[in-house]
Each structure stands twice: as C-alpha cells, then as structure tokens.
Amino acid sequence: DTEVTQTPKHLVMGMTNKKSLKCEQHMGHRAMYWYKQKAKKPPELMFVYSYEKLSINESVPSRFSPECPNSSLLNLHLHALQPEDSALYLCASSQDVSFNQPQHFGDGTRLSIL
Amino acid sequence: AQKITQTQPGMFVQEKEAVTLDCTYDTSDPSYGLFWYKQPSSGEMIFLIYQGSYDQQNATEGRYSLNFQKARKSANLVISASQLGDSAMYFCAMRENTGGFKTIFGAGTRLFVKA
Numbered sequence: 001d002t003e004v005t006q007t008p009k010h011l012v013m014g015m016t017n018k019k020s021l022k023c024e025q026h027m028g029h030r031a032m033y034w035y036k037q038k039a040k041k042p043p044e045l046m047f048v049y050s051y052e053k054l055s056i057n058e059s060v061p062s063r064f065s066p067e068c069p070n071s072s073l074l075n076l077h078l079h080a081l082q083p084e085d086s087a088l089y090l091c092a093s094s095q096d097v098s099f100n101q102p103q104h105f106g107d108g109t110r111l112s113i114l
Numbered sequence: 115a116q117k118i119t120q121t122q123p124g125m126f127v128q129e130k131e132a133v134t135l136d137c138t139y140d141t142s143d144p145s146y147g148l149f150w151y152k153q154p155s156s157g158e159m160i161f162l163i164y165q166g167s168y169d170q171q172n173a174t175e176g177r178y179s180l181n182f183q184k185a186r187k188s189a190n191l192v193i194s195a196s197q198l199g200d201s202a203m204y205f206c207a208m209r210e211n212t213g214g215f216k217t218i219f220g221a222g223t224r225l226f227v228k229a
Binding site: 031040041042043045048050055056088090092097099100101102103104105106107108110 | 145146157158160164166205209215216221
C-alpha cells in the first residue's frame, strides 16, 4: 500500500466538465508535486508546492488549477480539458524540496477525456 | 543535452539471475542526488534506492544496489536474484541542488523477467 493516496483511480470526463483530483499524505512531508505521464514516457512535472505555497508551475495551461488546502492535501482542479490531456496523473510528496529527498508517489489517476 | 540517459529501452533476464540497468547523467552541480524508481504496469511509481553525490559507498537496499561511478557519471542499478514481480519499467532520476526543486527522469528501461 502506498502512503500517498490518490482519488479517484480512474476518471472519464467530457471536455466541458469540471472535476477534481485529490491527493493525501500523512507522512508529515512539506513538499507535494503533480506530474503528468503519457504512456511509455517518464513523468512530466506540472506543479510543486513547498510548505503549502506554489513554488513551481511548469507553464501548465490554466485549465489545470492546483490547490493545497493544508500540508496533507493537494488537489488538481480540471476544467475544459482537451483530448490530449488524457494521461496518468501522479501525485508525489517528499520531506522537503531538498535534492537528497526521494519522492513518494501515489497510485495515480488515469484520466480519459472524451 | 539530456541530463539522464538510459540506453536500454528493454531488457530480458532469467528468473533468479542478476541484471544491471544502465544510467548515465550529466551535471555540473557538485551536489546532487540519484534515484531509481520502479513502475509496474498498474502505474504506481515506487522509490527503490538513493545515492548522494558525496556518498563514498554504493547504496544498497535489499536486492537492489547502485553501482555509482562518479568519474564516469554513471549510476547503474543492479537487481540480484530477479523475481517475476520485478517485471516493470525502471526510471533513473536526478535532483540537483541548484535544480529548482525539479526531478529529472530518464526515458526508462522496461525489464522483463522470464520464468
């Protein structure tokens, strides 16, 4: 069992829908991340939160909106997505953003845009 | 230029044998960390092992060991006594002290363990 919990595991939505992905960790980690992963490719960083503040936005389109309500929770709000946004979305956390800290990943949400 | 290079798109290994997955990296930062992650077909990314740039000894975690050759800028993963459950995608990754909180992933190596 992973210590980072992501819900839902699968999501199918239309291009006009609004949905949210949720991520929760109880390891006391102060850094949390969202990644997008296409099939047979490595994960691509989308956002980094450090101590609940957005530290990195990798030029992600505004139809993806992250939110960090507290140190344990990370959300990704989705609106008006495109078919090319279909992918596996991975949440991760680490003790902090130091270079020597491994990231712990959730199981991911498989997102399909119709 | 790619910062993490994994030259083996796919590898086969017989069950119970050892296998080495190659990884080379490129950085001018003296402070960095190297990581290996396993991703089964179900999707979750599992942290396996870490090697710091200042570590004198190779990292080991159970059946996993990291062959760290700093001068050659290589950080190969060695899996001993392969098991069927080791079949997965393996990613080598690096974080630099001046890297702005980012993890750089290699393209991955797909490992197939044969019974």
